Structures are given as C-alpha cells and as structure tokens.
Amino acid sequence: MIMIDINSINQIKDIFSKVLDVTLISILVYYIYKNVINSYSVNLLKGMIIITSIGIVSYYFNLYTINWLLNYIANILPIAMLILFHQEIKK
Structure with a gap:
C-alpha cells in the first residue's frame, strides 16, 4: 500500500500553483505586448x-x-x- 505524505501533497500543490501563476502571467504579458505593439x-x-x-x-x-x-x-x-x-x- 502506498502512503502519501501530507507534505508531499502540499509540495505538489505548491509547485502546481507556482507553475500556474507563471503561465497566467506569461499569457497576460503576451497579450498586452501584442496589443501594445499593434497600436x-x-x-x-x-x-x-x-x-x-x-x-x-x-x-x-x-x-x-x-x-x-x-x-x-x-x-x-x-x-x-x-x-x-x-x-x-x-x-
């Protein structure tokens, strides 16, 4: 039986939230840059x-x-x- 430690779940959650944060900011900066350059x-x-x-x-x-x-x-x-x-x- 595999035991999943609470700390490893929190670490996975922390890594996922950081990756999601960077991805969303990157998309936002890209669209702002795209709109600014075209104006x-x-x-x-x-x-x-x-x-x-x-x-x-x-x-x-x-x-x-x-x-x-x-x-x-x-x-x-x-x-x-x-x-x-x-x-x-x-x-």
Missing part, C-alpha cells in the same frame, strides 16, 4: 516604464522631491490620459 501606444508604454524606473530609483535613494513630483503626476495622470486619448477610447 500607437508603444511610446506611451516606454514612457511609463521610464517613469516607473525613475520612481523606483528615487524611492530606493530617498529622493524626496522626485518622489513628491511623481506622486503629484500620478494623481493627475488618469485624467490627463482620458483627455489625451479620448479618440482612441471611443473606438
């Missing part, structure tokens, strides 16, 4: 990556003024995006 928002994506990188660096090095400025921009950004891209949103 005019490539430059927007590049800008967001640069601003996010600057935010991470400024947070890591405790750069108060840059953090304040990025937080201020982050509050205004959703409204600005709606105004700037209202034609694409209508489509």
Whole structure:
C-alpha cells in the first residue's frame, strides 16, 4: 500500500500553483505586448516604464522631491490620459 505524505501533497500543490501563476502571467504579458505593439501606444508604454524606473530609483535613494513630483503626476495622470486619448477610447 502506498502512503502519501501530507507534505508531499502540499509540495505538489505548491509547485502546481507556482507553475500556474507563471503561465497566467506569461499569457497576460503576451497579450498586452501584442496589443501594445499593434497600436500607437508603444511610446506611451516606454514612457511609463521610464517613469516607473525613475520612481523606483528615487524611492530606493530617498529622493524626496522626485518622489513628491511623481506622486503629484500620478494623481493627475488618469485624467490627463482620458483627455489625451479620448479618440482612441471611443473606438
């Protein structure tokens, strides 16, 4: 008779959940990448990556003024995006 240990069941469950997590994130990133490349928002994506990188660096090095400025921009950004891209949103 084969005895299955509770720890081995938990390990299998843990491995499965990690593989499923990576697979779903990979699919999500692929479809986002596919849609961004086929549209005019490539430059927007590049800008967001640069601003996010600057935010991470400024947070890591405790750069108060840059953090304040990025937080201020982050509050205004959703409204600005709606105004700037209202034609694409209508489509």
